[in-house]
Amino acid sequence: MKLNKIHHIAIICSNYEKSKTFYVDVLGLTVVQEVYREERNSFKLDLAVGDEYQIELFSFPNPPERPSYPEARGLRHLAFELDNIDKAVKELEEKGIEVEPIRVDSLSEKRFTFFADPDGLPIEFYEK
Incomplete structure (x- = not known):
């Protein structure tokens, strides 16, 4: 397959x-x-x-709620790749979305951050 x-x-x-x-x-x-x-x-x-x-x-x-915190089994989060994480975070914050501080992945050395959709689904932005 x-x-x-x-x-x-x-x-x-x-x-x-x-x-x-x-x-x-x-x-x-x-x-x-x-x-x-x-x-x-x-x-x-x-x-x-x-x-x-x-x-x-x-x-x-x-629909029933799905627990996210503490992290539960199943789908963990939805991740989107983008070119400029600083610009994306600024746009989200200007729209009233709370965004976690940008971190660096210790394995890939790429920058990423998390925020949530209206139902609390964790969403990740991962810089290309």
Whole structure:
């Protein structure tokens, strides 16, 4: 078996409009398609990262919370590569997003930081 790439990441949010605003207006992801699925009382928003479609944002009535702190088993965080972490952190802070101090990965010597989406999902920015 040979896997080619990650096709998409699915995120279930508690407040669809708030999360849509965060991923589209704050992070700048591009809307590919938005669908309301009446039978599930659920929105599905397909978002592109760069030139690829990679994130599906879902809304469902009353989804249970997923613990992040202390760190729980399962998906740990979502990471985005970018060229200039200082500029990205400044843009997030100007939009009212709290960002952890920039650190350096001891193995790769690359700079990175974390912040959270509206539901507390940890998101990492990792400098190229």
